[in-house]
Amino acid sequence: MSTYRAPVRETAFIIRDVLNYQRFGNIAGYGELSPDVLDAILEEGARLAENIMQPLNRTGDMEGCTRHEDGTVSTPKGFKDGYRQYCQGGWMGLSAPAEYGGQGLPYLVHTAVGEYLSSANMALMMYPGLTQGAIAAILAHGSDEQKQTYLPKLVEGTWTGTMNLTEPHCGTDLGLLRTKAVPNGDGSYKISGQKIFISAGEHDMAENIVHLVLARIEGAPEGTKGISLFIVPKLQLDQTGNPAGPNGVSCGSIEEKMGIHGNATCVMNYDEAQGYLLGAENGGLKAMFTMMNEARLGVALQGLAVAEAAYQNAADYARDRLQGRSLSGAKVPDRQADPIIVHPDIRRNLATIRAFNEAGRALLLWTALQSDIAHRSEDEKARQMAEDHLALMTPVLKGVLTDKGFEHAVMAQQVFGGHGYIEENGMSQFVRDARIAMIYEGANGIQALDLVGRKLAQDGGRAVQTFFKTVGDFCEEHRSDERMAPDTKALKKGLNDLQAATLWLMQNAVQKPDNAGAASYDYMHLFGLVALGFMWGRMVKTARDQLAAGADGDASFLEQKLLLGRFFMERAMPETSAHLARICSGADTMMAIPAEAF
Incomplete structure (x- = not known):
């Protein structure tokens, strides 16, 4: 059975000492973040991760999600309660604007706590993770009415969000999508089509699910120039903004996956579902990329998070497992063998993982700081430099940290020898869960092409x-x-x-x-x-x-x-x-x- 301890001291060292976050007291949210408040948030986030989320990780892997005949989906035992405690603690709105019910704290802090929670239970944390992306997209591109209708519920976690891009015949090449939008004449649209690989597409943890769906309005240009983005709630809303009834949105099936079993990865069917344009007509990719870029940083965080959890378990095992003698002479002569931590090759594995983890954590937190500067600073030059950093580093972080996250989960599994291949020790789950991060939100080969083909020039x-x-x-x-x-x-x-x-x-x-x-x-x-x-x-x-x-x-x-x-x-x-x-x-x-x- 795997364990996890949130690296609070490591995080505090980076935020407080390396990044010297208090230099940015003039940026919204930073003035309220005293060292004592920072420490309290990190400690409380650690408790939630260690005591609530982590014990549910193996349960989610073993049970998975269940789709019922009526199209509804049940999440694994304990997930609903874990999600409820996450929402009640205000974690969903940690960095969201206060006007929509959030706390307005830095995205830097949200990122730090997000690592702990993803290390503890990657599959469960994907539900609020996709919601964070929906919040970002609606904040950036929604009308005032849309913001008032959807953001308070999303921020408090009563509703969750998804991102619907991929179709059976198109993944990276979104210009091929077939999902269509037909105007109703009242400002709304009928959305029809099928989307696949939709994380958190259907579940039992929220009152409503707000789907952000790419579709082509009738008569729009072919290719990516004719794509628009729509808000399509699972349940239609009445005049007061509350769920009123079905909306032609259904889960056709759940994918049988290699990992992240606790997250419902759905085939979503849209049958003339009522949707509302988000952002400009034919401007769907621009609006969706607000969500995509946030999601890519979240996936980079997943690569780090799984590698950290795998490392901790491997290091604990290496200190306890007795096998052979040190090449330089017995280190524990009163026992039958030395712990394997004395062997150079074990140390090579462990030191490699930890060295990448600590640098990856620092790079992610530095980038999260740049995100705060880009979105909150009043200094135009500082905002421009921060936006440049985000554009450049997003593909690097997503590609490198997820590649290394999987590689290092395998290295940590190797420390266990044959015991790493046995399910009850939990190392297999880390390997299986880490694998998807190299693929979704833009496969890593695409990240590399984005870096070389677009970001350099x-x-x-x-x-x-x-x-x-x-x-x-x-x-x-x-x-x-x-x-x-x-x-x-x-x-x-x-x-x-x-x-x-x-x-x-x-x-x-x-x-x-x-x-x-x-x-x-x-x-x-x-x-x-x-x-x-x-x-x-x-x-x-x-x-x-x-x-x-x-x-x-x-x-x-x-x-x-x-x-x-x-x-x-x-x-x-x-x-x-x-x-x-x-x-x-x-x-x-x-x-x-x-x-x-x-």
């Missing part, structure tokens, strides 16, 4: 050049500090590789687009390594400064940061050279292989 390369300068300035600032030299030297080498790869793409991808496609995946991971290395540089610098100031009883915690940061620089950063070599090999060989040879 966006606004004349402004975002990527700013990132290069930020990392380069950090390395230069600490180049003469002998204590930091091993870290900054490795980081600068990685940055040089990333800049060389970027230059190669500029010189070789425009005339030959296949070069961009062939390089994109390696480029994404090269970029991710440098971004993660930069976060380690910042964490190591903070830890060194605090140790020099006396550490206040945290010396052991801070010294571990220095060791783990050095491990990342020695073991992970050298991979940038391999990525660069693959990028520069171009596309010729892979594209020359005949299709029939595969």
Whole structure:
């Protein structure tokens, strides 16, 4: 049976010490976030994750969801109560505007607590996770009437939300969608079609489900230019805004999946369901991407969250499992064998996972801070820089952290040996649950193409050049500090590789687009390594400064940061050279292989 402990101390170190969040007291929500309030929120979120959500994780995996003959869906035992406690604690509206019932606290804090809850129970937390995306889309694109009608219920969790894009014949290529919208003449539309892979599409935990559905209005242009976004509630609303009756929306089936069994992944049928245009006509993709970008950051968080839970269980097992003797001599001579934590290969696995987790957490929280600046700051230049950061980092975070999340769940399973393959130990669930994060909300190959094909050149390369300068300035600032030299030297080498790869793409991808496609995946991971290395540089610098100031009883915690940061620089950063070599090999060989040879 797996366990979980929320890494509250790690989170507080990043938010309070590395990011120095109190510098942003002029941004809405930050002035109210004193250190004591921050600590209280993190501790309370940890209690909810550890005591309520985590015990339901295995139950959800074993039981799954059940679709009944009338099309309704029951969630696993305990999920309704867990969701109720989540809502009653105000967690759904933690960062939502106060005018709609939220608390208006920073998205940074929402992200921090979101990690704990997703680590504890990824499948259960997908229900409110999709709702957060619906809230963001309606906030950004809804009319005043739509905001007043839907947001208070979504923020309090009485209603939940979904995102309906995929159809049986189209996934990434949304221009092929067939779901149609026919005007009713009163401002509403009849929505007809079928959507698949709809997470939280039907369940028994909320009074109503607000579906955001992509469809094509009759007569609209073909392709992506003719797509609109609609609000389609499961139950129609009466004049007071309360559920009144069925709306032609039904769950046709639940997908039998590899993982996240506790989440209802539905085939949704729309039979002239009443819907309402959200945003501009034929502007559906723009409106949906508000939700998609939020969802992609949420999925990146899932990659980190599952890797953290898997790591913790593997580390506990390695400390307890007795097997063999240390290569350098018995470490526990009064026992029959040493714990496997003494073996270098076990330590390689565990240190690799933890080093990526800690850097990934820092990168996600830094990006969440940028989201707050982008949406709440009154400084136009700061907002622009933050928006650039979000656009650039979203595909990197989604692709890299979910790839590594799955890889590291497998590594953690490996620590258990044969016991990792046995269901009762819980490691199999981490592996199975982590796998979907590499696929949904845009498969990771698509994230890589988005990064190379769109984000690098966006606004004349402004975002990527700013990132290069930020990392380069950090390395230069600490180049003469002998204590930091091993870290900054490795980081600068990685940055040089990333800049060389970027230059190669500029010189070789425009005339030959296949070069961009062939390089994109390696480029994404090269970029991710440098971004993660930069976060380690910042964490190591903070830890060194605090140790020099006396550490206040945290010396052991801070010294571990220095060791783990050095491990990342020695073991992970050298991979940038391999990525660069693959990028520069171009596309010729892979594209020359005949299709029939595969």
